[in-house]
Amino acid sequence: MTFNRLAVATLGFAISAGAHLAAAGAKDYEFQAVSAKVKNGAASDIAVRLVDKRTGKPVEGAVIFRTRLDMSPDTMDEMTAKHAAAPSSEPGVYRFKADFTMAGRWALKLQAKVPGETETVEGTIVFNAK
Numbered sequence: 001m002t003f004n005r006l007a008v009a010t011l012g013f014a015i016s017a018g019a020h021l022a023a024a025g026a027k028d029y030e031f032q033a034v035s036a037k038v039k040n041g042a043a044s045d046i047a048v049r050l051v052d053k054r055t056g057k058p059v060e061g062a063v064i065f066r067t068r069l070d071m072s073p074d075t076m077d078e079m080t081a082k083h084a085a086a087p088s089s090e091p092g093v094y095r096f097k098a099d100f101t102m103a104g105r106w107a108l109k110l111q112a113k114v115p116g117e118t119e120t121v122e123g124t125i126v127f128n129a130k
């Protein structure tokens with residue numbers, strides 16, 4: 001009898017743990033601007049931080065596999081800027097070199113794979129190039 005109750009309790013725990021895992025997802029992560037104000041012009045440094053909203057901690061090892069940098073915040077959706085990933089030594093910070101061609105607001109749109117997360121994490125960060 002005691003054993004059976006323990007087995008039922010263990011099963012109940014396993015189900016609730018599974019439900020918790022299923023509820024976790026891409027929405028638990030957020031890209032943030034390290035600094036929203038950036039320098040206009042070629043080879044400008046821009047950086048984003050990826051955080052786990054459940055813990056507030058930076059997320060290392062994300063693979064950012066798709067990016068787009070455009071002026072959609074200033075209603076110039078078709079105006080894009082070349083950019084490339086750059087090395088970063090700070091955990092959870094992902095850097096790029098961007099060739100801005102116009103002062104104003106630029107949106108960096110990212111898609112990333114995060115370790116331990118099956119869903120694709122997406123983010124849009126607005127930078128103000130001056």
Ligand SMILES: [Cu+2]
Nearest residue numbers: 071076079102
């Ligand atoms: Cu523009």
